[in-house]
Amino acid sequence: xxxxxAIPFCALLALLAVAASAGVQxxxxxxxxxxxxxxxxxxxxxxxxISRQVTDWKVLFNIGNCHYKLENFLAAKIYFLxxxxxxxxxxxxxxxxxxxxxxFPAAAATAKPDFINRTLLFLESKLSLNSLSVLLxxxxxxxxxxxxxxxxRGRNKKIFYAAAFSILLVMALGAYHISRVDALGQSNSAMIxxxxxxxxxxxGEDNTVLFKVDPGLEIQIINHYRDWVQVxxxxxxxxxxxxxxxxxx
Amino acid sequence: MKKTGNxxxxxxxxxxxxxxxxxxxxxxxxxxxxxAEKIGLDDTLIYTLTFRNIxxxxxxxxxxxxxxxxxxxxxxSEFQFNNGESATxxxxxxxxxxxxxxxxxxxxxxxxxxxxxxxxQPFTVEVxxxxxxxxxxPPVRQPSFFDDDFFTSPMQKQQPQKMDAYLRAVLSKKSCLxxxxxxxxxxxxxxxxxxxxxxxxxASFAGFWQEWFxxxxxxxxxxxxxxxxxxxxxxxxxxxxxxxxxxxxAIPPLQFELExxxxxxxxxxxxxxxxxxQEVKITVSEPPAAAVGLPVGQFDFSLHSPLTxxxxxxxxxxxxxxxxxxxxxxxxxxxLPGGERFxxxxxxxxxxxxxxxxxxxGTLRAEIPVSxxxxxxxxxxxxxxxxxxxxSGRIVSLxxxxxxxxxxxxxxxxxxxxxxxxxAIVQKGEDIDFIQSGRLHxxxxxxxxxxxxxxxxxxxxxxxxxxxxxxVLWDRHVAASPLLRNRQLLARTLKRLTxxxxxxxxxxxxxxxxxxxxxxxLAEISNQKIAETFRQRxxxxxxxxxxxxIKSQSELARFSEHKKSALELKKDLETLRGLLKEIDRKxx
Numbered sequence: 001x002x003x004x005x006a007i008p009f010c011a012l013l014a015l016l017a018v019a020a021s022a023g024v025q026x027x028x029x030x031x032x033x034x035x036x037x038x039x040x041x042x043x044x045x046x047x048x049x050i051s052r053q054v055t056d057w058k059v060l061f062n063i064g065n066c067h068y069k070l071e072n073f074l075a076a077k078i079y080f081l082x083x084x085x086x087x088x089x090x091x092x093x094x095x096x097x098x099x100x101x102x103x104f105p106a107a108a109a110t111a112k113p114d115f116i117n118r119t120l121l122f123l124e125s126k127l128s129l130n131s132l133s134v135l136l137x138x139x140x141x142x143x144x145x146x147x148x149x150x151x152x153r154g155r156n157k158k159i160f161y162a163a164a165f166s167i168l169l170v171m172a173l174g175a176y177h178i179s180r181v182d183a184l185g186q187s188n189s190a191m192i193x194x195x196x197x198x199x200x201x202x203x204g205e206d207n208t209v210l211f212k213v214d215p216g217l218e219i220q221i222i223n224h225y226r227d228w229v230q231v232x233x234x235x236x237x238x239x240x241x242x243x244x245x246x247x248x249x
Numbered sequence: 250m251k252k253t254g255n256x257x258x259x260x261x262x263x264x265x266x267x268x269x270x271x272x273x274x275x276x277x278x279x280x281x282x283x284x285a286e287k288i289g290l291d292d293t294l295i296y297t298l299t300f301r302n303i304x305x306x307x308x309x310x311x312x313x314x315x316x317x318x319x320x321x322x323x324x325x326s327e328f329q330f331n332n333g334e335s336a337t338x339x340x341x342x343x344x345x346x347x348x349x350x351x352x353x354x355x356x357x358x359x360x361x362x363x364x365x366x367x368x369x370q371p372f373t374v375e376v377x378x379x380x381x382x383x384x385x386x387p388p389v390r391q392p393s394f395f396d397d398d399f400f401t402s403p404m405q406k407q408q409p410q411k412m413d414a415y416l417r418a419v420l421s422k423k424s425c426l427x428x429x430x431x432x433x434x435x436x437x438x439x440x441x442x443x444x445x446x447x448x449x450x451x452a453s454f455a456g457f458w459q460e461w462f463x464x465x466x467x468x469x470x471x472x473x474x475x476x477x478x479x480x481x482x483x484x485x486x487x488x489x490x491x492x493x494x495x496x497x498x499a500i501p502p503l504q505f506e507l508e509x510x511x512x513x514x515x516x517x518x519x520x521x522x523x524x525x526x527q528e529v530k531i532t533v534s535e536p537p538a539a540a541v542g543l544p545v546g547q548f549d550f551s552l553h554s555p556l557t558x559x560x561x562x563x564x565x566x567x568x569x570x571x572x573x574x575x576x577x578x579x580x581x582x583x584x585l586p587g588g589e590r591f592x593x594x595x596x597x598x599x600x601x602x603x604x605x606x607x608x609x610x611g612t613l614r615a616e617i618p619v620s621x622x623x624x625x626x627x628x629x630x631x632x633x634x635x636x637x638x639x640x641s642g643r644i645v646s647l648x649x650x651x652x653x654x655x656x657x658x659x660x661x662x663x664x665x666x667x668x669x670x671x672x673a674i675v676q677k678g679e680d681i682d683f684i685q686s687g688r689l690h691x692x693x694x695x696x697x698x699x700x701x702x703x704x705x706x707x708x709x710x711x712x713x714x715x716x717x718x719x720x721v722l723w724d725r726h727v728a729a730s731p732l733l734r735n736r737q738l739l740a741r742t743l744k745r746l747t748x749x750x751x752x753x754x755x756x757x758x759x760x761x762x763x764x765x766x767x768x769x770x771l772a773e774i775s776n777q778k779i780a781e782t783f784r785q786r787x788x789x790x791x792x793x794x795x796x797x798x799i800k801s802q803s804e805l806a807r808f809s810e811h812k813k814s815a816l817e818l819k820k821d822l823e824t825l826r827g828l829l830k831e832i833d834r835k836x837x
Contacts (some may be wrong), residue, residue: 028689055693058685065684086692092682131698140709181697194552217647242304 004017009048024054035062057086058210061093068096073103074215081218085189089125097119102218113142129180136173142166189249190231192241194215205226210239219246258393277302279360289380290350291322291504291523292626296343298358298369308341316353317345319752347376379502379525393687411661414439414504418526419501420490426523426536427495428576429639430608433459435486435526439477442510444519446485449504454490456498457534458576462487488611491545491576492533500529521821538636538643546575550634552649561656569596569649571634577602577611583632585617586786590627590656594618621656628653738765739833746822746829752813755825756803759796762829766836776801788835796828 031046051059064079076101113121127135143166148161162204184197194211198206203225213219213233222238223230229246231236277300284295294317300306324343356373372521414437423430437443453459470481485505492498503527511520536545552569561566569582575710577600587593596617603610629652638645696702726732738781742762749755758775767782776797783793799821806813813821 013601020364029686032684050689054687054689054691057692058687058689062684065681068681092685092703096681098681109271128693129693133702137702137705139708144712145708147713151720177697219662 019095022243024050029061033064038068039133044212055086057083057090057093060086061096064096064100068100073100074191074193077101077104077216078247081189081191083248087125088121104214124180128148129177129184131178132173132177136170136177138163139169139173144168169219189222190219190221190229190246191215191249192245193247194245197241197245199231199237199241201239203230203240207240211237213237213241218249221246257770269561277362277365277367279303279358279367279369281358281372282753283355283372283374285381286373287375287377287381288347288438290347290376290378291380291525292347294345294374296345296348296355298343299343300341300360302307302517303339303360304337305363306339306360306362308670309360311343311345311358314355316348317355318348320344325599347374347754350376356482375504384464390607395553395693414441414443414454414509414522414524416485416503416505416524418503418527420531422531424534425492426545427492427533428579428637428836429492430546431490431531432493433485433488433490433529434499435505436481437473437524438473438480438508439478439484439507440478443483443507443509445508446483447506447508448486449506449523450502450525450661454498454500456492456494457490458578458610459490459501460602461489462489462609480769487636491579492531495535497530497532498820500526500531535637536637536730537642537644544575544577544636545639545643546577546636547638547640548573548575548634548645548647550649552632552652554652554654555631556654558655558657559621561624561658564620565593565654567615567617567619567629567652569632570612572612574605574608574612575636578758578832579611580613580614582613583634585619585629585632585653588660590625592620592622594620624656625657626655627750632688667769667794694784698745718787733811735766735833738762739829742829743826746826748820749822752803752806752818752821754803755821759800759803759825764786766833783832786836788832792828795824796832799828801824 027050031043031050034040034043034046044063047059047063047066051063060079060083064076067073067076067079077097078099080093080100084090084097087093088162112202143163146159146163146166149156150163152158152214192215195215197213198209199211199213201210217233219231219233221229221231225240228240229243229244230240231246232239279299280299282299283298285292288294296311298309308322308324311317323343324339325342326337326339330495345355353374353376353440357371358369360367417436417438418682421432421434422429425431437446464486468483468485470483473480474480484730486503491502504525506522507522507524508519509522534542536543548571550569550571551773552567554565554567556565565584569587571577571580571582580594582598585593594617596615598613598615600614603612632649634647634649636645636647637643743760744757745758749758760771763769763779763782764771764774769778779797779800780793781797784790802821
């Protein structure tokens, strides 16, 4: 009886979800039309409404485009970087970041990722976290099947190799899955927002000024202390800065 | 200085001879006159306004005239005393330059004096091209109105001309062939300093194709003795001319405006003057019939390939170069015929001009992209370029060297390969990439956050753990221990006893139990052996006898017609279970 009562409720929920999704798609198409007509401010308004409902790199990318066309280059860069976080190594995003970086001379100081980071970024761009989760489940299933066969059919060489391979696969995928989930929870990337921002030797106005940084500079947060964060832009540039001068990406 | 002194002296003397009171004044009058009714565009018209018996008249402003440009003005005054009557006269002289040809009108001038209006008559002046003044040969110096100084009275004797400049047009040849290069130069002869030169006439000559040389920032002067007078000679313009038709062609006079330094100006001023070159004629003849249509001049021709080896998929760009002096812009580069083994694309042709002092030179470059269809050694045929050399009067034929390229399947590096000319692509602007469209997916939804995902992972891990425990611990250590094995054997035997339905089934069960318990073979088992083993293991004799009795009864039951009832069988099995437990304890 309980199951029979739950069916209409679930169906109603599914219908609502489909209707909400269709509304977002329509809004997205309408915003794209506005952009094509050169009504960037109106398109931006719609995109921002969509981004509150759906997290998709396309929406963030298009918001960045609107800001760029409206000459809000700082905001444009923030949204392009947010889009890149969801879709690393995308050529369009990289190109638009490069275009907007021309407005910020300091942005050019960002170091290129090394080989390992590039490889990880490539993996990240090709393998979404959900796909990784599915792969992990499949690897676990393979491991269980091979173990079951090993237990029931005795010591078969092929089954033994399959079990060993599936154990290694599960370990590798599990470790990568954990690291991806861990990285998702930590948002270390940020960008300098205000003019004449100062990097100090410690958290507080009394500390020595080490560097003056310009808006648009991408930084990594490495430590927190009250309203201050310790940031680094490269191996040579690091210091403490107030949180309010940053925009988290 | 002398002229200036005179100019100042005259009004001063006039003041000394001031009109005594009581002298009668003559009738006031304003009149106008012009120096000529027909002038050239290069000439200057003198317009004189005379005010008689009007004291200190103000100078009328003629700057509003559209057809004339006021170059200079001067003023003079006179005082006469005749028969007791005094008469004053003031003249304003305007030096006017016409700005166009045709019949131009000088309008009337109105003047108001002591409530009375005066008006001069209008004049019509016919202006024609050029100059109506005699020729400009330097020894015969023409009087120029520019030589007059401001405030100089026209009553004074004309001073000698100070501006000495004339132009000559010079051609490098008096006769030429059609298409042959001629050098046309405009030379300025002067003894004054030049401030600026501006060509007013159109720089195009009918019957010629011409290319003007760029005007240098500074022109170094030469010197030349003309009729005993040393002139500085400037080459102010130069052009390469190529006659496009035969016959006698004329190069019309070119008019220039020269900004010459004024030697008499106190402030280093300059004056504009206009000068023209003379008309130059040249006889142009047709080249030989065989040379019609060929480029005329002296040229070099080459064709080469930057590569000697190429991949079959590559595009090699052959470089053709034709350079020399002559009508380079009329050159049509010889076409490379296509073959079975290669395909020729349309070439990219660029032309550059060089301005040597003696001639206009040019370089034509053709980049011919070629692709291959078959591998193996390939020879491009030699190309022929023909031109007519006017110096020797012969047709010259130049042939390029045959080009050999080894086409293979081996890929050469991209750095050395040549593709279609990139200059065809010109970047005009840059912008961000366009917006993205398509279906949206909520990228914040995570599979790993679902409860069933966690449960599934845990179930898999639990199964793995149990399997591991069973394999590593249970099977190897627990299940293999003698204690557990004995217990398992007893439990298994007791379980089987519960399934017995006939008396004859008991004996095999007991034999199997004894076999596994004692480790003996099946053939070795007998009642005697069982009794002996029980004795060795100190199994009570009563229990051993009972065990053997039940076993024997079971064996006999196969052959007996009398079958035990279910109740009797059940009783025997219960007894046997108790016996087995007792025996098992003794036989651990």
